[in-house]
Amino acid sequence: MLRRGLPALALALGLLTVSARTPAAAQEVLEKRVFEGGAYQTRGGGTIANLRIGYQTMGSLNAAGTNAILICHFFSGNSHAFGRLAAGGPAGYWDAIIGPGKPIDTDRYFVVSADTLVNVNVPDANTVTTGPASINPDTGRPYAMTFPVVSMRDFVETQKRLLDSLGVKRLALVAGPSNGGLQAIEWAAAYPGFVERVMPVVAADIDAWMQGWLDIWESPIRLDPNWREGDYYGQGREAPLRGLAEAWKIVTLHARDRLWAKQYDRQPLEGQDPARRIGDHFAIERWLAEAAAARARTSDANSFLYMIRANQLFLNEYPSLAAAVAGGPARWLVIAAPTDRVFLSEGVGELVEALKAGGKQVATARLAGPLGHQNGVVGMAPVGARIAAFLAE
Amino acid sequence: MLRRGLPALALALGLLTVSARTPAAAQEVLEKRVFEGGAYQTRGGGTIANLRIGYQTMGSLNAAGTNAILICHFFSGNSHAFGRLAAGGPAGYWDAIIGPGKPIDTDRYFVVSADTLVNVNVPDANTVTTGPASINPDTGRPYAMTFPVVSMRDFVETQKRLLDSLGVKRLALVAGPSNGGLQAIEWAAAYPGFVERVMPVVAADIDAWMQGWLDIWESPIRLDPNWREGDYYGQGREAPLRGLAEAWKIVTLHARDRLWAKQYDRQPLEGQDPARRIGDHFAIERWLAEAAAARARTSDANSFLYMIRANQLFLNEYPSLAAAVAGGPARWLVIAAPTDRVFLSEGVGELVEALKAGGKQVATARLAGPLGHQNGVVGMAPVGARIAAFLAE
Numbered sequence: 001m002l003r004r005g006l007p008a009l010a011l012a013l014g015l016l017t018v019s020a021r022t023p024a025a026a027q028e029v030l031e032k033r034v035f036e037g038g039a040y041q042t043r044g045g046g047t048i049a050n051l052r053i054g055y056q057t058m059g060s061l062n063a064a065g066t067n068a069i070l071i072c073h074f075f076s077g078n079s080h081a082f083g084r085l086a087a088g089g090p091a092g093y094w095d096a097i098i099g100p101g102k103p104i105d106t107d108r109y110f111v112v113s114a115d116t117l118v119n120v121n122v123p124d125a126n127t128v129t130t131g132p133a134s135i136n137p138d139t140g141r142p143y144a145m146t147f148p149v150v151s152m153r154d155f156v157e158t159q160k161r162l163l164d165s166l167g168v169k170r171l172a173l174v175a176g177p178s179n180g181g182l183q184a185i186e187w188a189a190a191y192p193g194f195v196e197r198v199m200p201v202v203a204a205d206i207d208a209w210m211q212g213w214l215d216i217w218e219s220p221i222r223l224d225p226n227w228r229e230g231d232y233y234g235q236g237r238e239a240p241l242r243g244l245a246e247a248w249k250i251v252t253l254h255a256r257d258r259l260w261a262k263q264y265d266r267q268p269l270e271g272q273d274p275a276r277r278i279g280d281h282f283a284i285e286r287w288l289a290e291a292a293a294a295r296a297r298t299s300d301a302n303s304f305l306y307m308i309r310a311n312q313l314f315l316n317e318y319p320s321l322a323a324a325v326a327g328g329p330a331r332w333l334v335i336a337a338p339t340d341r342v343f344l345s346e347g348v349g350e351l352v353e354a355l356k357a358g359g360k361q362v363a364t365a366r367l368a369g370p371l372g373h374q375n376g377v378v379g380m381a382p383v384g385a386r387i388a389a390f391l392a393e
Numbered sequence: 394m395l396r397r398g399l400p401a402l403a404l405a406l407g408l409l410t411v412s413a414r415t416p417a418a419a420q421e422v423l424e425k426r427v428f429e430g431g432a433y434q435t436r437g438g439g440t441i442a443n444l445r446i447g448y449q450t451m452g453s454l455n456a457a458g459t460n461a462i463l464i465c466h467f468f469s470g471n472s473h474a475f476g477r478l479a480a481g482g483p484a485g486y487w488d489a490i491i492g493p494g495k496p497i498d499t500d501r502y503f504v505v506s507a508d509t510l511v512n513v514n515v516p517d518a519n520t521v522t523t524g525p526a527s528i529n530p531d532t533g534r535p536y537a538m539t540f541p542v543v544s545m546r547d548f549v550e551t552q553k554r555l556l557d558s559l560g561v562k563r564l565a566l567v568a569g570p571s572n573g574g575l576q577a578i579e580w581a582a583a584y585p586g587f588v589e590r591v592m593p594v595v596a597a598d599i600d601a602w603m604q605g606w607l608d609i610w611e612s613p614i615r616l617d618p619n620w621r622e623g624d625y626y627g628q629g630r631e632a633p634l635r636g637l638a639e640a641w642k643i644v645t646l647h648a649r650d651r652l653w654a655k656q657y658d659r660q661p662l663e664g665q666d667p668a669r670r671i672g673d674h675f676a677i678e679r680w681l682a683e684a685a686a687a688r689a690r691t692s693d694a695n696s697f698l699y700m701i702r703a704n705q706l707f708l709n710e711y712p713s714l715a716a717a718v719a720g721g722p723a724r725w726l727v728i729a730a731p732t733d734r735v736f737l738s739e740g741v742g743e744l745v746e747a748l749k750a751g752g753k754q755v756a757t758a759r760l761a762g763p764l765g766h767q768n769g770v771v772g773m774a775p776v777g778a779r780i781a782a783f784l785a786e
Contacts, residue, residue, distance in 0.1 A: 044669040149671050208677040209654035212646045215678045219639050223616045246612050250643075253605045258739065261602035266709075275709055276437040278542050278702060284601040285608045309671060316659075316668055341734075346651065 030056050030083040034128050035114070035162045043157070043317070046148020048117075049137045053158055054128030055079050055114035057166070058099065059106035065169030069104060070159065071113040072176030072183035074377055075251065075307060076120055076295070078127040079113040081176075082106075085126055094177075096381040103384035104391070109172060114162055116155045116183075118147070118307050122300035132230065132302035144302055145230035151313035152186045159183075160191065173391060175199035177376035178255075178342070179307075182206070182314050185351075189315060189324035197390065198328070201335040202367070202376030204347035205321045205354075206314040213254070213342075218308045220246035221301045230302045245296035247304060249288050252295070257339045257372030322354040332360050333390040335383055337367040337375040363390060423449050423476040427521050428507070428555045436550070436710070439541020441510075442530045446551055447521030448472050448507035450559070451492065452499035458562035462497060463552060464506040465569030465576035467770055468644065468700060469513055469688070471520040472506040474569075475499075478519055487570075489774040496777035497784070502565060507555055509548045509576075511540070511699035513692040525623065525695035537695055538623035544706035545579045552576075553584065566784060568592035570769035571648075571735070572700075575599070575707050578744075582708060582717035590783065591721070594728040595760070595769030597740035598714045598747075599707040606647070606735075611701045613639035614694045623695045634686070637694040641685035650732045650765030715747040725753050726783040728776055730760040730768040756783060 037051030056079050061068060071081040071094065082098035084091055098104040098111055115121075119129035132147040163171075174184045174195050181203025188198045206214075221227055224243025232239050264284040272280035318324035332355050336348040355362045365383045367375040380387075430444030449472050454461060464474040464487065475491035477484055491497040491504055508514075512522035525540040556564075567577045567588050574596025581591045599607075614620055617636025625632050657677040665673035711717035725748050729741040748755045758776045760768040773780075 145671055149669055151668060207651055207654060208657035208659055209651035211659060211675050212654060212677045212681055215681065216643050216646060219642065220613060220616055223613055223635060223639060225618055242616060246616060249612065250609050253609060258600055258602035261600060261605060264601035266601055266604060274702065275544060275706055276542055278538055282604050282705060284605045288605055288608065309667065312675060313668055
């Protein structure tokens, strides 16, 4: 215990940086694997003939199968939460807190992360998902909008199959940011005996107001004439990239915050004069348009629509969040960003109150940083010690 | 003074409702008038051949012209802030606080409110504006996107011309909610000697983040194929009502709050099952879609785009908000809704700090209610006494 205990204490005291025990030379290149799950019946009664989802792992599962941790990804993410998938390639989004000697310590834990169903990153070579862009074996053509509706619970069920196939018997922790935090809560509700600890980050209940925002996120796709009710796959057809880009523009701004935007300082685009010409614009508008257009090129519009629906169906099999988590695991660490404009502080407060009212041990941590909601994806390093302590409880 | 002093005191103590001195039988039907302002040179250097804006007044201007109050309207509003324009018709949006014996007392003050330039309510018979839907006398056809860009300062300049024509020499108060609050601040900056008191409600500085949100509000219009770069007026053409409705959907949800949405309680639409059918939806989505479609039918898409730009150009002639208000009036009452999701509490706090740093007397008041930003339009009655006291200072 001493070998592990000392660095953990040092971390808690802020004496070590989280990467101190991870020299670059020791960085492992992870393999992206594919789970072939066979036929899958959705919670809504539909059938997916061939379930395939990508995943990655780090660390080793113990003989009892009890040292596993599951990381669930955010709305636009995939399984790449930690490590590198190629030498010199980018690190996963939570790499600051996951790895050998890091707060989620892969010397101790077997950490798994999987691509969800209807993952939006269809054109990305490192994403493997089953969704509306997948081929329906009955027709030999993409499902498009004939793909069955899937819910957050379906995400959990497919991950459960994956974990079963890997020999996992218990999760020491299920965690994730945003959409990943919703999955973590849904896990706690679905498999209370299987989960020891839950750590939702920048996540809270999906109420009617948030269901409305999710509708607003997706609506530009339906406005794009190229969407054609989802029938845009195949040669000679154009994907609804303008509508999809507009959708990403909303998500992008909503998931950031005003402090981040201050760098644009109301500046017009160089050479433009929006005070005189209605076709001229401000720098923030160009940044948003370009970021969103780039994101549209690496994602799929129909999958975006299905992912929205899965979010709107958060905990849809339960009368309330309180009822859903009532019989679930006892230990929770709820991490929130006070400037999160997607999951507001009030909603996070209600989540914490519901958990406390249900007799849970609930700790909380706050994320600073100018990025609002996005702090939960890219700004986790400062709460690393808190996470290590939570795992040690 | 006694006659007026007692009711004001009673109001402050909450002993009277604001309508106690306004029996229905005494309600005056107001006349909507039209100000013909002639040719107008915009701040951006463009020319509007025939400036026409609608307005309404209540109360009497004193001989010195010093008892006037100007009320500026919100993004989707018009001059109808008080009174009724037809017997039995709806009351103005701030009627709870404006009228005989009310906090903004038309027995004492001459209250004016005008339609802005590029007002969105073009199809509305009670709105008179000059904007992209107006006829360009040089061509005999609507300006469409050839209309000159106008700024918040242009709104102020046209209102100043109107007030001059009415003989107003000084404003005891300029006030308004949201976009109207921005106009009030712009007034304070443009005509510091003309304005005694300023009362921005649910308003704060427009920073780059807000400029980005304004871009998001308008973008669905540009996505609608019927928009045709603004060239949709005239026989045989369809207005971009789908895009415009989508734009209103964003504004509508953004300007409300989660407490309001709780009534929809994640319910599916009657007879629909969004957990099984991707084309089925939730009740909140239908409400938003119907409210927005109705709003689209009574507004003009190009005017929406120009109104967005005017907001993005808030205080664009000044290096900062602090610099803009430095030499302005000394007395401010800043009214905000803590659950405002458009102008966030942080932004309102910065406005108050900037005013205090500039040596102003700044009072603040908070609006409760479930409607978030909209509380500043429809929820003003509870701060009536505070407003009366502010006017008495």
